[in-house]
Each structure stands twice: as structure tokens, then as C-alpha cells.
Amino acid sequence: MGEKKLFKxxxxxxxxxxxxxxxxxxxxxxxxxxxxxEDPGASPRANVWGFVQVDYQRDYSKANATGQYVPPKLRxxxxxxxxxxxxxxxxxxxxxTGFPIDSNINYFLLAEFGNNGTTHSASxxxxxxxxxxxxxxxxxxxxxxxxxxFKYPGAEEGLQAIHVxxxxxxxxxxxxxxxxxxxxxxxxxxxxxxxxxxxxxGGALNGFNAPVGAFRDVGIQVFDAFDVGNDWEASYAVMIGxxxxxxxxxxxxxxxxxxxxxxxxxxxxxxxxxxxxxFFAWSQKGQRLxxxxxxxxxxxxxxADANPVLYKRERAGLGVKYMDKPFRVTAEYIKANGMIWVxxxxxxFTFAGSNGAEADANGxxxxxxxxxxxxxWELDARLDTMTRLKGAIDEHRFNKRTVGVQYxxxxxxxxxxxxxxxxxxxxxxxxxxxxANKNLDGVGNKLGVQMTAIY
Amino acid sequence: MLNHFRSLIFIVTSFFxxxxxxxxxxxxxxxxxxxxxxxSDMDPSKQELILNNASNLLEAYPPGAVxxxxxxxxxxxxxxxxDNPNAQRIDSLSQSGVKFAACGNTLKAMTxxxxxxxxLNPDAxxxxxxxxxxxxxxxxxxxxVKP
Numbered sequence: 037m038g039e040k041k042l043f044k045x046x047x048x049x050x051x052x053x054x055x056x057x058x059x060x061x062x063x064x065x066x067x068x069x070x071x072x073x074e075d076p077g078a079s080p081r082a083n084v085w086g087f088v089q090v091d092y093q094r095d096y097s098k099a100n101a102t103g104q105y106v107p108p109k110l111r112x113x114x115x116x117x118x119x120x121x122x123x124x125x126x127x128x129x130x131x132x133t134g135f136p137i138d139s140n141i142n143y144f145l146l147a148e149f150g151n152n153g154t155t156h157s158a159s160x161x162x163x164x165x166x167x168x169x170x171x172x173x174x175x176x177x178x179x180x181x182x183x184x185x186f187k188y189p190g191a192e193e194g195l196q197a198i199h200v201x202x203x204x205x206x207x208x209x210x211x212x213x214x215x216x217x218x219x220x221x222x223x224x225x226x227x228x229x230x231x232x233x234x235x236x237x238g239g240a241l242n243g244f245n246a247p248v249g250a251f252r253d254v255g256i257q258v259f260d261a262f263d264v265g266n267d268w269e270a271s272y273a274v275m276i277g278x279x280x281x282x283x284x285x286x287x288x289x290x291x292x293x294x295x296x297x298x299x300x301x302x303x304x305x306x307x308x309x310x311x312x313x314x315f316f317a318w319s320q321k322g323q324r325l326x327x328x329x330x331x332x333x334x335x336x337x338x339x340a341d342a343n344p345v346l347y348k349r350e351r352a353g354l355g356v357k358y359m360d361k362p363f364r365v366t367a368e369y370i371k372a373n374g375m376i377w378v379x380x381x382x383x384x385f386t387f388a389g390s391n392g393a394e395a396d397a398n399g400x401x402x403x404x405x406x407x408x409x410x411x412x413w414e415l416d417a418r419l420d421t422m423t424r425l426k427g428a429i430d431e432h433r434f435n436k437r438t439v440g441v442q443y444x445x446x447x448x449x450x451x452x453x454x455x456x457x458x459x460x461x462x463x464x465x466x467x468x469x470x471x472a473n474k475n476l477d478g479v480g481n482k483l484g485v486q487m488t489a490i491y
Numbered sequence: 492m493l494n495h496f497r498s499l500i501f502i503v504t505s506f507f508x509x510x511x512x513x514x515x516x517x518x519x520x521x522x523x524x525x526x527x528x529x530x531s532d533m534d535p536s537k538q539e540l541i542l543n544n545a546s547n548l549l550e551a552y553p554p555g556a557v558x559x560x561x562x563x564x565x566x567x568x569x570x571x572x573x574d575n576p577n578a579q580r581i582d583s584l585s586q587s588g589v590k591f592a593a594c595g596n597t598l599k600a601m602t603x604x605x606x607x608x609x610x611l612n613p614d615a616x617x618x619x620x621x622x623x624x625x626x627x628x629x630x631x632x633x634x635x636v637k638p
Contacts, residue, residue, distance in 0.1 A: 077572035078535040136533055136566060137601050137609065139574060 076139030086128035087199040091486035094119035098478035104229035113156040115241040126150040153248035189273035189296030194251030204484040207420035208434040209399025213372040216249030253277030279322040292322030317354040349375035364405035416440035430468035448490040456482040522558035527633040530567035564594030564621025571615040585614035594621030
């Protein structure tokens with residue numbers, strides 16, 4: 037064999053080896069891949085898994101001048117007290133490759149048994165709720181197909197696995213703009229703030245009949261991740277969904293579109309705590325049916341009085357996450373247009389007609405963590421803000437600073453302690469702010485302790 | 492003559508370079524300790540475990556004193572699929588001299604079920620039968636281990 041031929045063969049072998057290594061390493065370094073795929077040749081037929089989160093939270097807010105409370109002063113999802121224990125999440129599921137020698141098809145199944153916005157709505161308290169049921173087909177190189185009910189590609193807080201989320205509560209922007217509350221099918225009047233007696237005798241401040249969206253949708257997604265060299269990985273996802281969260285109907289007949297792209301410099305490790313430096317951007321576009329017009333005499337409303345109107349709902353964001361133990365830093369900017377939920381100061385259900393339904397909002401957060409070397413302790417800090425009804429006569433600004441500490445008993449069990457310092461106010465000088473600020477006056481800090489066990 | 496001399500230098504140099512990079516394992520005829528590690532399990536954690544066993548054996552003995560062969564059959568053959576996430580480790584172990592034997596009978600059965608032959612790791616050598624291979628190795632004095 038000539039030297040040139042030998043060199044050629046060696047080069048081909050090297051290229052093949054590199055290509056082979058690249059294909060292997062592009063499988064578990066981001067949420068799209070972690071949640072949507074399984075390791076080829078190494079996934080179980082059914083890996084039963086789940087997690088339990090038990091928390092105690094105490095809200096130090098004070099009632100308004102007339103002794104009444106609004107949702108930010110109460111603990112959810114029940115919204116009837118300021119302190120208490122809760123099983124905030126109790127999930128069990130299975131994932132794997134049903135026919136283990138065929139790595140090209142995998143599934144993901146998860147159900148919620150905890151007490152939160154997915155199981156507890158205004159109209160019902162369900163014992164369990166299906167939150168994920170999807171099938172991924174990996175036959176087409178560069179275009180994996182996932183279909184069913186699953187987390188849509190979007191903001192980091194929503195897309196990431198909640199059991200490794202480093203705080204107890206979401207940021208205000210994620211909670212207010214992304215954790216979707218769906219309009220009731222028929223016009224629902226706003227409820228006033230409730231006093232303690234009213235809350236103790238069944239006064240309900242949650243007016244939404246449907247469960248929260250839980251950052252999920254039913255639809256189909258095309259996605260993949262590629263090793264682009266020098267430890268950089270690029271990912272993309274395109275999804276079409278019904279835009280109705282974890283519910284299955286598509287009553288408006290419209291579909292949401294989701295786009296996501298990320299580029300990550302991989303620094304080591306694998307799984308949900310993989311280290312890397314990730315840049316990401318995403319967008320969502322859809323429409324929602326909303327009936328914001330009461331009939332003349334509410335007590336006598338009939339179907340013919342309904343006046344549902346389609347409003348656009350758009351969300352977009354971009355962010356960066358750096359994770360290289362012992363340090364972690366995340367920052368994200370979120371922009372929203374349409375279907376802005378204006379609940380917390382107006383106690384229950386409202387998109388406020390031409391106000392919230394067509395309003396703009398934005399928000400951002402910066403958070404960081406420090407894993408104290410050679411210990412099981414982690415310190416966290418987060419600053420977040422949301423400006424709602426931007427430019428409108430009752431523009432609101434919510435600011436929150438969170439400090440936290442976590443103790444990791446082992447990689448799958450930890451306790452999280454958070455203290456949130458909150459400042460909510462209606463920032464415009466116009467009349468609509470007067471009443472809002474009366475309700476928001478007294479919103480105070482919040483303490484939370486949460487235990488997480490993953491199995 | 493000069494060309495022949497250059498070739499000789501090239502061959503000798505190559506030999507030394509290759510020797511340095513050669514497996515730390517001995518040829519099994521000369522090894523003091525010989526292990527056959529068996530995987531027929533579907534559990535993915537067993538895949539990592541058996542590779543850890545092989546790595547630990549390499550570290551435990553002086554270079555050249557141990558021979559290790561991993562034999563996979565049944566659901567365990569997935570360890571030797573080309574796209575298995577442990578492929579890089581297998582390649583690394585293979586370069587250190589660990590041998591990988593893939594059961595031909597299992598491969599045939601899987602091919603029948605899938606409708607195509609699964610692509611195997613290039614480091615894996617297909618043997619007629621995994622169980623037979625284990626028997627042969629035990630007869631040659633290999634210590635049988637199923638993690």
C-alpha cells in the first residue's frame with residue numbers, strides 16, 4: 037500500500053471516528069434532546085421515574101385598607117390562606133424505547149398528582165392530570181419528529197425540567213406572561229378582593245376554569261441538535277400546537293407556532309446539570325378566543341349573548357445560561373404582545389377587554405448560583421421584573437428579588453429555602469391605577485421551604 | 492540504498508511509536524489474569540457497569556498482566572451498537588486492548604425483527620454465538636464475571 041493511500045485511509049478513519057464521536061455526543065446536552073430523545077442502544081423499555089415536591093410557604097403581605105386580599109397576597113393554587121404546606125408537585129411517569137433494539141422511536145409519559153395549577157382550577161380539582169404523553173421518531177437525520185403532549189420549545193424557565201429548577205416560584209415574567217391562563221369559554225366577571233371571612237367561607241379568587249398551560253401544548257415538533265465542532269452544539273425546534281396547554285380541544289380552530297434555536301459551548305458533564313455556555317432565542321405566535329363583553333343582564337345571559345373574539349397572542353425571548361461549577365448565571369428577556377393576563381391586582385379572571393387582550397408587556401431576570409466547593413450547599417440569588425400593560429393607562433411593574441440556599445442531600449434529594457422581596461405597583465398616574473394600588477398596597481415578602489426528591 | 496535505509500528508520504520509528512500506544516493488555520496466552528465479562532441485560536446501567544469493570548481491571552494489574560474480553564448477547568448486544576452513547580469509551584478500551592465480542596445469533600435475530608441489520612461498533616468482533624464464546628474463554632482459563 038502506497039504512503040499516499042495509507043494516509044488517505046488514515047484520514048478517512050480519522051474523519052469517520054470524529055463523525056462517529058460527534059453523532060454520539062449530540063444526544064443529551066439540552067432540554068430539547070433530554071426530554072425528547074433517549075440514548076440510542078442504551079434506553080430501557082420503560083424507565084419509571086418521577087419526583088415529589090413538598091413545600092411550606094408563608095406570605096407576609098398585609099390586607100388592603102378594607103381588610104381584603106388579592107392573589108399576590110395568598111398562596112396558590114388555593115388562594116385562600118397566607119401560609120401552609122402543599123404537595124406542589126407529585127409526578128410519576130415512564131420513558132424509554134418500547135422496542136429496545138430499535139433506537140429510532142421513543143416515548144415520554146408523565147402525570148401530575150400534586151396540588152397546583154394543572155390539577156386545581158376554578159371549576160374542578162382533579163386527582164391527576166396528564167402532563168406529558170409524546171412519541172419521538174428519530175428516523176430522519178437532522179429532523180427528529182416529536183408528537184403528542186409535551187413542553188413546547190420556549191423560555192428557559194418553562195422548558196427546563198422543573199425538578200431541577202433552582203427556586204421555588206417562577207419569576208414574575210414567567211408566571212404572568214408565559215404560564216398561560218386560558219380565557220373561560222363564556223364571559224366571566226371579575227371578582228372583587230376578598231376579606232378573610234369570605235375566603236374562609238368559600239370565596240374563590242381563581243376564576244379560570246381550565247388548568248394552567250404548564251408550558252405545554254399538544255402538537256408536533258421537528259427538532260434536532262448538531263455538534264458543530266470545538267465542543268459547540270447547535271439546536272433548533274419548530275412546533276405547531278393547538279395552543280390550549282394540557283387540554284386537548286382546539287375550539288378556536290387555530291394553531292400556535294413555536295420556534296426555538298440555541299447554540300451551546302459544552303463544558304462537560306451530561307444530563308440536566310450539564311455544564312455549558314448556552315445562547316438561546318425563541319418565539320410563539322397564536323390566537324385565543326376571548327369573550328370580554330358581558331351581556332346586559334348578567335344573571336340572564338344565554339348562549340346567544342356570547343361574543344367571542346379572536347385575539348393574537350405572541351411571545352418571544354432570548355437569553356443566555358452559563359453553567360460551570362461552582363458558578364451558574366442565567367439571564368433572559370421576555371416580550372409579550374396580546375392576551376396579557378391582568379389578574380393579580382384585579383383579583384380573578386380578566387384580560388380586560390381591549391386592555392389586557394391587546395396589551396404589551398415585557399420582563400427580564402438575572403439569576404446566579406454558587407455551589408460552595410467541597411460542601412453540599414448552594415447559594416442562589418435572582419432579580420426579576422415585569423412591566424405589564426406597557427404604555428397603557430394602568431401599566432404595572434412587578435419587581436422581585438429572591439435569595440436562596442439549597443442543601444443537596446444527594447444528587448436527587450435537596451431542600452430549597454427562598455426568601456422573596458416583592459414590590460408590586462401600578463406605575464401610571466391615571467385613575468385606573470388608584471384602585472389597583474389600593475389592592476396591591478401591602479404586598480410583602482414571601483418565605484418558602486421546599487423539599488425535592490427525585491426517583 | 493538510502494531509500495532502504497530511510498524505510499528501515501521509518502519502520503523502526505513507527506514500531507516504537509506504536510509500541511508506546513499499544514494496548515496495555517497482554518496477549519491472552521501470556522496474561523497472568525484473564526477475565527471474560529458477560530452482558531446480556533437490557534438495563535442501561537449495566538452497560539456502564541461492565542465498562543467500569545473493564546477499566547478497573549486495566550488499572551488493577553501491571554501492563555501486560557491482564558486480558559479482558561466483553562461478550563454481549565441478547566438485549567446486552569445493544570452495548571455494541573454503533574450509536575450507543577458509550578461508543579467512545581468502547582473505542583478507548585479497545586485501544587487499550589479490551590476485546591469486544593458480539594453474538595452472531597443475536598445479530599441475526601435482531602436483523603429479522605428490525606428488517607435490517609443493526610450497525611455495530613467497529614471495535615466489536617462478531618462471533619458465531621456469545622454463549623459459545625464464553626464457554627471457549629472459560630475453557631482457556633478466563634475468569635467468568637457477569638456484573
